[in-house]
Amino acid sequence: MIPPSPLVAAPHLQNWLKLSEEKKLIFFTGRVELGQGNTTALLMMIADELDVLPSSIILETARTDLTPNEGITAGSMSITIGGQALRWVASALRVQILDIASKQLKVNSKDFSICEGYIFDRGKKTEFSLNDFFDGLDLTRKIVDDAKPKSFKERRKSFRDINRIDLESRLFGAPFIHDLKFDGMVYGAPVHPPNTHSHLVSLDLEMLKGRPGVIKVVKNGSFVGIIASTSYHAKNAANWARNNGKWESNIKEPFNLFENLKNLNTKPETVIESRDVNKNSGTWFEITASRPFIYHGSIGPATAIAKAEKDKITIFTHSQGVFQLRQAIAKVLNTAEEKICVIHKPGSGCYGHNGADDVAFDAVLMAKSVTGRFLKVVWSRFDEFHSSPMGASMVTKSRALLSSNNRLVAFDVDVSSTPHTNRPNANFPNLRAAGYLANPISPSRTPDVPVERGGGADRNAIPSYEVGGVRVRKRIIYDTPYRTSALRSLGAYCNVVANEALLDSIAKQIEVEPIAFRLDHTTDPRAREILERLDYETKKDRAVSNEEGIGWGIGFARYKGSGGYCAVMVKVHVGENVSVTDAISVSDVGEAVSSDGVKNQVEGGIIQSISWTLKECVPVDGFSATAESWTDYPILKFSEIPNLRTILIDRPEEKPLGAGEISQGPTGAAIVNAVADAIGCHVTNLPITRDAIIGTINAED
């Protein structure tokens, strides 16, 4: 077995665990809880491997002074990589404890086993527990020297069913970074320019200082920070500043987004060209899908707490990557990384690179002027909608070549997109305020996510079927006035919509049932099982004669081509607007460590994707995003939620594949195809609003 990659940089037991003063095992993970429940699943994996009750161990999440650096918690890799590493850690610990126990008790270690924290001798419970042998532990040992992770047959099913360990505190407690308090803490509020290409022209700082509760005003270049005695006063003063300051854009002409995205004159990068897509003869079919900018829209705004001392900066953050944030801040402040400690605390739900890193830097900029005191910054809803990175806008053109015997023999996908990655790191700080300090570090061009990590704009551009020769080309449009970065599933959402709508429209034109057409191009047995199961589960309902305005549609993909499989069938009603009334899904993420956790992720992905597909579009004016509140950016509401049926095929013998991003693409595609079933045309310029439907119908007439 190949050791999980995090064990290379953090090879020893002491990198991953310590004993508390009460002799409780504390494990470290470089991952962070984003609201998805990964800490519960990670805890279950440790408990299972070590065979102790989950409640008997503690898991500490990422902080730069304690845990291993596991990079960014993103891309559905928490369980796949981070969890596997912890299994090896727990295994090495178990092997060592059994070895110590057998030496002390003079029994052959082969006779010993561990069950629910107790030592068993030839299957019989002894009086000794794990804790009795902690004194002899050598935590400097290399994990790979001892670890023998269990096979799936040895794993305990009983630990699979524990509830989220953190749900109760979220129901009536104060677990969020927003709730953290320290003695003498002050409150900061940033006043960012309306976009990254504007500079501050005028703002009466004296008047601002005189606003109620304001202690201090910090100005550095075009960044203004207000420090006040309460969060309410800080927020009010920032509102006042926004209404009374003047900023000027360095860009004079409004930017036409889709004109630029559809301009195919710029040379594309060829991602894959497995065979010459032009050689086959047959009939070409084509479809173009587009998506606008999409907000992260976490319910709780971006928040951070910072304290600056003479030689040390402490930061509490809900960033996805504490080590990368530290590198970026160290670079901008021109200081040593070791002088900065970054500690993760839970924030509101995180769906990608949101404002967490930016607000942490805001807090540092302000905290430096009140040394020795903690300073908390909670962004306003206006800040969220104006200052945080947005999900990228993109256009995907998919073409497919059909042979005379109705087989797909070539597939050609062209993706144009604004950047899907702009995360902070040592080379590219990418912290919003850094771009307009007195000594600015301007935003740089971050290369798109490489194909080996699933690709960025081109993620899932290769369809999840056998389609003959495939070519994928992409263009990243960097020079826009807008700031975009990673949002759940990156390019996969739009690419799956385009590819699945194309498959669907071809199937309709040649009068083949859509699932049968997909199965004709699928040999992977796991993919086949999913499609067949979804067919079986929905057949009866679909057979009921279609009323006016009712449609059914399917979407399927294997995330990143190597991750979890998900197929979604939806029923829509097209009236004044489109509503999704039913969504049935079948997923396979390999070993489902927490089956309820996986289902919750799949369901959340489906609902978020329905919201994206039917409603969401960031309003822009050619210079900046213009939404100021939720009324300018409606998302799916409770009364718009469909009946959900979530089917999970558990494969304990397979490796776990991650679940947080598998359902967005298939759901969007299923909706587009269901709307086409209802009205006869594929509306692929998302979101599918009434205007988009009318536009598509008019274009086809």
Add this chain to the structure above:
Amino acid sequence: MSKAKDSISLTINGSKYKIKADQDTPLLFVLRDNIGLCATRYGCGEATCGACTVIIDGQAVMSCDISLGAVAGKSVQTAEGMQTKPSHPLLEAFIKHQAGQCGYCLTGILMASKALLEKEPFATRKRIAEVLDSNLCRCGAHSRILDAVEEAGKFMSKEQ
């Protein structure tokens, strides 16, 4: 401005409080910052997301949208008050259905649901959804939340 700083009396989760703060301060900030009851969450401060919903004299109210002065003498319930023994049926149902992901919206939803079910324990799923339209959830836990509230309602209507 002296009047504005007069102390205001109110009841929160059954306990009496005297608060010295500007009367115009929204209740949300008083709860979180002055009293330290942080289960009431700040989401938008503009009465558009519902994360800060509390119950005032039986009515679900967004606490960012009502001033301290306006709640003088009134009785406020927050999510902290749900930690009763035995557990409130709503809490039990939320845990049973694992109804939530990040949970930031949940306390507001709990309060809105409690106010509804205390008046209308027989509320249908459709009615519950309509009422909860004032509360936004971004993680997509809606279906589980509706399952939980519906089940709690069934339990509470039996108790009546």
